[in-house]
Amino acid sequence: MTLPANLELSDMEGAALGLIASAGPVTSYAVVREFVASPSEFWSGSAGAVYPLMRRLAARGLVVGRAGAQGRRKATWYTVTPAGSDALKAWLLDADRAAGMGFDPLRTRLAFASLMTDAERQDLLEGVTRRTAALADAGGPGETAEARELHQSWIDMRLAWLKRLLAPGV
Amino acid sequence: MTLPANLELSDMEGAALGLIASAGPVTSYAVVREFVASPSEFWSGSAGAVYPLMRRLAARGLVVGRAGAQGRRKATWYTVTPAGSDALKAWLLDADRAAGMGFDPLRTRLAFASLMTDAERQDLLEGVTRRTAALADAGGPGETAEARELHQSWIDMRLAWLKRLLAPGV
DNA sequence: CTGGTCATGTAACCAGTTACATGATTAC
DNA sequence: GTAATCATGTAACTGGTTACATGACCAG
Numbered sequence: 001m002t003l004p005a006n007l008e009l010s011d012m013e014g015a016a017l018g019l020i021a022s023a024g025p026v027t028s029y030a031v032v033r034e035f036v037a038s039p040s041e042f043w044s045g046s047a048g049a050v051y052p053l054m055r056r057l058a059a060r061g062l063v064v065g066r067a068g069a070q071g072r073r074k075a076t077w078y079t080v081t082p083a084g085s086d087a088l089k090a091w092l093l094d095a096d097r098a099a100g101m102g103f104d105p106l107r108t109r110l111a112f113a114s115l116m117t118d119a120e121r122q123d124l125l126e127g128v129t130r131r132t133a134a135l136a137d138a139g140g141p142g143e144t145a146e147a148r149e150l151h152q153s154w155i156d157m158r159l160a161w162l163k164r165l166l167a168p169g170v
Numbered sequence: 171m172t173l174p175a176n177l178e179l180s181d182m183e184g185a186a187l188g189l190i191a192s193a194g195p196v197t198s199y200a201v202v203r204e205f206v207a208s209p210s211e212f213w214s215g216s217a218g219a220v221y222p223l224m225r226r227l228a229a230r231g232l233v234v235g236r237a238g239a240q241g242r243r244k245a246t247w248y249t250v251t252p253a254g255s256d257a258l259k260a261w262l263l264d265a266d267r268a269a270g271m272g273f274d275p276l277r278t279r280l281a282f283a284s285l286m287t288d289a290e291r292q293d294l295l296e297g298v299t300r301r302t303a304a305l306a307d308a309g310g311p312g313e314t315a316e317a318r319e320l321h322q323s324w325i326d327m328r329l330a331w332l333k334r335l336l337a338p339g340v
Numbered sequence: 341c342t343g344g345t346c347a348t349g350t351a352a353c354c355a356g357t358t359a360c361a362t363g364a365t366t367a368c
Numbered sequence: 369g370t371a372a373t374c375a376t377g378t379a380a381c382t383g384g385t386t387a388c389a390t391g392a393c394c395a396g
Contacts, residue, residue: 018282095297127265157327
């Protein structure tokens with residue numbers, strides 16, 4: 001990529017910028033709420049992360065923050081700039097990074113399956129099966145149909161894989 | 171969980187402790203090599219992360235480090251203690267955390283599919299398809315058969331999902 | 341009007357990153 | 369013998385976390 005360095009985004013920055021672009025002028029708190037509501041649960045969406053992140057984006061000229069109010073409270077409303085739009089596009093369409101596997105807590109543990117007894121392994125897989133099945137209902141409200149389908153595919157894959165490993169005589 | 175607080179492990183600590191338990195006495199550098207070679211690519215395995223982590227584990231009594239040598243170089247060799255073994259077991263068998271989805275860079279982007287044009291979306295999915303297909307060969311050497319199968323299932327799921335989305339007339 | 345929650349932050353801490361330093365080992 | 373790389377670290381920076389502070393809003 002011969003992209004200007006100031007346009008490069010971390011994944012959390014990209015996600016935040018996407019939210020701002022989608023939801024029009026937003027306050028930092030609205031972004032916090034979206035992160036918290038997200039089914040991804042990878043970022044906590046803590047205020048201590050989001051508020052400085054928004055200031056960082058503003059300092060880089062990717063968003064503008066206008067001082068305003070929310071009722072009697074004063075608040076800053078953020079909008080993406082053209083430069084922010086470019087940065088967001090570049091991040092969204094970065095196939096190299098999109099193809100990565102990210103972090104998978106189950107795989108991390110199964111790398112050490114040899115350290116478990118058979119009974120422990122069985123218990124773990126059953127516990128994971130129950131909890132994975134429960135994830136099916138937990139769709140985030142803001143997600144697109146495509147993201148939701150990927151979520152569901154992930155769950156289906158997981159359950160099929162678990163079922164096979166739990167099958168008697170395997 | 172009524173687990174003593176000093177037994178709780180972060181995911182990176184758990185992974186490191188698993189490596190130490192699997193490979194017998196190891197140096198910090200050996201752990202670095204394993205992290206770097208891991209197909210997960212989530213942690214960089216930087217020395218600046220691993221060396222302090224090993225000291226932290228030692229300070230908590232989960233491993234012991236014995237001063238020794240590697241040829242003429244001096245090095246510290248780490249072994250898990252019984253307490254470390256307990257902590258590792260608790261981390262490995264924590265079904266709640268194992269069932270989590272972790273971080274998925276593709277899903278993070280697809281949450282904003284509405285911000286792409288049709289052509290851009292098509293390009294992205296094709297790029298991801300090519301790169302995902304290439305992942306099939308990239309099995310980590312230290313991984314167990316189960317972890318490898320989960321890796322492969324993830325790839326198959328991804329490819330099936332991508333193929334469906336790229337099918338003409340959908 | 342008072343107790344709880346919402347909204348907007350700030351501060352201190354912690355863990356992981358890149359970049360650097362240094363000495364041992366290996367390749368040529 | 370000298371250059372490259374391996375092995376063992378350290379230091380400074382970054383960014384995300386929890387915990388706290390403060391004032392607005394809302395239910396009884």
